[in-house]
Amino acid sequence: MTMMKTARIHEYGDASVMRYDDVPRPRTAFGEVLVRVAATSFNPTEAALRAGLLQAFIPVDLPYTFGWDVAGTVAEIGARVEGFAVGDRVIGRLDSGGAAAEYVRAPAAVLVAAPASVPLAHAAALPVAGLTAWQAVFEHGKVAAGQRVLVNGAGGGVGGFVTQLAKHAGAEVIATASPRSTGAVLRQGADQVIDYTAGPVGAALDVPVDTLVNLVPLNPQDAAALAPLVRPGGRIVSIATPIEPSADTGVSAMHMVARNDVAHLAALVELVDAATLSIDISESRPLADLADVHRLSEAGRTRGKVVIIP
Numbered sequence: 001m002t003m004m005k006t007a008r009i010h011e012y013g014d015a016s017v018m019r020y021d022d023v024p025r026p027r028t029a030f031g032e033v034l035v036r037v038a039a040t041s042f043n044p045t046e047a048a049l050r051a052g053l054l055q056a057f058i059p060v061d062l063p064y065t066f067g068w069d070v071a072g073t074v075a076e077i078g079a080r081v082e083g084f085a086v087g088d089r090v091i092g093r094l095d096s097g098g099a100a101a102e103y104v105r106a107p108a109a110v111l112v113a114a115p116a117s118v119p120l121a122h123a124a125a126l127p128v129a130g131l132t133a134w135q136a137v138f139e140h141g142k143v144a145a146g147q148r149v150l151v152n153g154a155g156g157g158v159g160g161f162v163t164q165l166a167k168h169a170g171a172e173v174i175a176t177a178s179p180r181s182t183g184a185v186l187r188q189g190a191d192q193v194i195d196y197t198a199g200p201v202g203a204a205l206d207v208p209v210d211t212l213v214n215l216v217p218l219n220p221q222d223a224a225a226l227a228p229l230v231r232p233g234g235r236i237v238s239i240a241t242p243i244e245p246s247a248d249t250g251v252s253a254m255h256m257v258a259r260n261d262v263a264h265l266a267a268l269v270e271l272v273d274a275a276t277l278s279i280d281i282s283e284s285r286p287l288a289d290l291a292d293v294h295r296l297s298e299a300g301r302t303r304g305k306v307v308i309i310p
């Protein structure tokens with residue numbers, strides 16, 4: 001039996017529950033391919049899952065192997081799979097996780113060709129964060145040319161894509177970031193960066209925005225302080241703490257949960273290959289560092305996307 005390394009948990013808890021187990025390399029089933037993983041990427045929701053905070057929303061069986069994002073090459077093709085060949089470079093969002101491993105079984109239906117213009121491991125940053133950004137900007141935010149958009153949390157993994165996609169839609173982007181992310185956010189096209197560590201975000205905004213995209217878990221006071229920054233009739237989209245609109249303003253507010261969508265993922269790949277969308281990799285870390293990456297994220301010390309290499 002061929003064995004492989006994984007990063008997984010047998011119980012919920014702090015980052016010390018992470019285990020790097022050797023397990024048998026999986027075989028494909030009907031409709032699946034086996035992917036040799038070039039990288040997964042860390043998403044902070046995985047740290048919440050590990051801590052046991054998401055059992056009501058994302059029930060999983062233990063032991064549970066991390067890794068919703070995958071970038072890799074097709075190593076084996078299961079029955080009834082068409083359109084893939086061994087050696088193809090692919091990416092996808094795996095809703096059952098598993099890509100924090102040397103190999104992972106993946107439903108062929110969730111995979112698309114990886115972008116050709118970036119290292120394969122970097123493309124692992126795209127599925128979860130990119131899909132979330134795409135749906136926040138286009139589906140829910142309905143961001144269009146000429147609008148003013150406030151991106152709260154632009155320095156994070158999702159924020160880098162939100163900033164670029166809103167610019168691509170022709171919006172003026174005002175982004176919040178701390179000094180460590182200001183350069184990256186400006187390179188991603190933000191027209192103005194507000195340092196959220198320097199004082200209330202609203203104090204630095206002269207005119208209200210059409211749309212607020214919130215990507216940050218906030219305390220109730222900070223969430224309430226953002227609502228009045230949206231003009232009457234505008235829109236609020238949050239992927240983290242829900243933000244209530246101010247009374248009688250006609251502002252529509254929604255909290256969204258991103259879904260897996262290969263058409264959106266393929267559109268993101270096209271934008272990467274057209275050099276319209278860049279991928280902000282802050283660090284590449286080996287699989288054996290995944291517990292450390294969880295700790296750093298929980299301490300607020302990660303930014304951009306961190307890719308994890310098995």
Ligand SMILES: NC(=O)c1ccc[n+]([C@@H]2O[C@H](COP(=O)([O-])OP(=O)(O)OC[C@H]3O[C@@H](n4cnc5c(N)ncnc54)[C@H](OP(=O)(O)O)[C@@H]3O)[C@@H](O)[C@H]2O)c1
Pocket residue numbers: 043044045128129132152153154155156157158159176177178179180181182196215216217238239240256257258259297302303304305
């Ligand atoms: N609903 C969904 O479908 C969905 C999908 C994906 C993620 N999420 C959630 O959305 C959130 C963002 O995800 P992510 O992957 O982008 O996280 P992330 O990469 O961990 O975000 C970290 C960034 O947050 C920024 N930040 C922290 N506090 C801030 C504040 N008060 N104001 C502005 N920026 C602040 C920091 O920016 P600086 O570097 O500028 O300091 C940091 O770079 C997480 O809570 C995640 O769990 C939800």
